[in-house]
Amino acid sequence: MISLTVPAWAENMGERSASRDLPFRLERVATLDLPWAIAPLHDGRLLVTTKPGEIWLFDGETGVSLRNVPEVQFSGQNGLLDVAAAPDFAQSGAVYFTYVSPQNALVLARARLGDGALEGIETLWRQTPGGRGQPGGIIAFGPDRMLYLSVGDRMQPDTAQESDNPRGKILRLTPGGEPAPGNPFSGSATRAATWTEGHRNPYGLAFAPDGRLWSHEMGPRGGDELNLITPGLNYGWPEVSNGDNYTGWPIPDHDTRPEFAAPSLWWTPVIAPAGLAFYVGDDFPDWRGHMLIGALRGQGLVLVAGDGSDQLARWDLRMRVRDVAVDRAGQVWLIEDSGSGGLYRLVPR
Template sequence: MRTRLTAVILALGLGQPLLAQNVGEKPASREAPFALQAVARLPNPWAIAPLPGGDLLVSGKPGRMWRVGQGRVSELKGLPKVQYSGQNGMLDVAIAPDFAQTQAVYFTYVSPQNALVLARGTLRADRLEGIKTLWQQTPGGRGQPGGIIAFGPDGMLYLSVGDRMLPDTAQDPDNPRGKILRLTREGKAAPGNPQYDAGGVRAQTWSEGHRNAYGLAFSPDGTLWEHEMGPRGGDELNEIKPGRNYGWPLVSNGRQYSGLPIPDHDTRPDLAAPKLWWSPVIAPAGLAIYEGRDFPEWQGDLLIGGLAGQGLALVAGDGSDQLARWDLGMRVRDVAVGPQGQVWIIQDANDGALYRLVPK
């Protein structure tokens, strides 16, 4: 096995950064620069999408979605049926960049046939109308669906697809599992993708070798950030670049659940290494880039929820370090930043809740 020093030298030779640091051993603080304001109690909430007028859309894993705002909570009608089991169900929700004109809402879910689905509907008051399936995973899988949506500055839609608990498929270029896809808003392969001319899944793929990405967001400079859960240790924060392979399951800074080792990232400098990693894990879920006035000291930094971490992490905007981690005593499933810089989180629980972070 290569020594760590050799791996550093090889990485430098390829122009890659030095070995990422493990920030999982940094303790979480119970003292936070904000208070939590409860906004609504919601069963099994999963994702948040702020609307331009100040309301929020919140998806619920059992196959529900709510509009929250102005002191009221209304459940949306017209949603498709989902497979609600384990990690599967209704997943992400995001509004189109031209939402003010189109009222278009994009969302992901696991169908009764166990396939990850990307769909779009038009928001009319408390209903989603004209729902259209834009992309559907073939074949489906088990858990670890991914399903996170991010719109890029190029106007394209980026979609994370988990390995569905079938790790080897993350290295199969003709299978969408374990990939980040770059699609048009109609769910087709986007021109300019690394293998656009190859057709099929290859034409849709932006990056590969991912395990279960539950965070995907663009920073103001156009950098695409992704985080994913490792197996037994080794949660990752990655800077996503087109055509790169991020290594799963060939390498990981975690171990198999059986306890058997997996080669570390530093043994394969040809595969993209994470910027940061967490062992012990925080089970990252939800990712937002902060811009706004409520917390001016956070401008451009990354906010990451933690399920196992029971709180919220703040990471430098260049991914170089974890600046803080706060123990909130709850599984944080998603984090979102509103149009004026309000920060929202949701508690992952049967009797979950939506909270706003209020500066102290």
């Protein structure tokens, strides 16, 4: 059984060792070229994106590459990114996806899932200005049926503190891509769409069963963060971080600037978190209500208490885990960040 004893304050989880004693085995379902994101559908099928620019539809172990996917800029951290089914997918067949365009802009698009193809593709939101790497691009639909979108700082840290610049923000949009009513700011279209600011590179965004929104982001040299997302708050990047600049030059810690929201947990040495899902299901009853986080540099899977208060377990899978997802049947899926990356299903031992 997993101990739920938790600290009374945010602690560094990075110094805790990973275990090779796995409570599951990995069943490889498919091999893909740099898979990036997983989206379970209501009927048990899966959508999986690859960074070079493919969207695969899996029905069991059979997968087809969808036609009509837009051209992407595949370079470094950029390419085809996240994918998510609309809340009304069973009726509309609508899927949302993000990618970096050939013009370096992060793009949010919507399409209908047709017979082996995307149909009626619409661009809903386009980042202006664009940028370099660290695009973010994670999509989450809330209980309010609004769309939440993470935007990285595009390797230009100071812009995360510029109110009219979408870099380093989490946006809240209508399903049609407009600023959602009830957002905490007003003014320009970018400002009116902003939910929170001061982020570096959020590659995890998910709603807990209790309706709260959580995100994680990669720190620089140390200081990966898990954050409870509260509308209107500033999370401090690049003014504060529990990591240092890549040059070794220090950055003030979060506890020096209480006006910025501090993380619930942090990791130094980094795990490079990627993918975030809350577990619901029967395969792993000890995990119910808790977070599953993939680790790229940490090469594994991390289980975090659902209230963000502690790292409950960390498993060494000896591969870079790019995304983790839970389908409606309670099955856990993950993908490997590799040119011959596996799509895996977790099977309880």
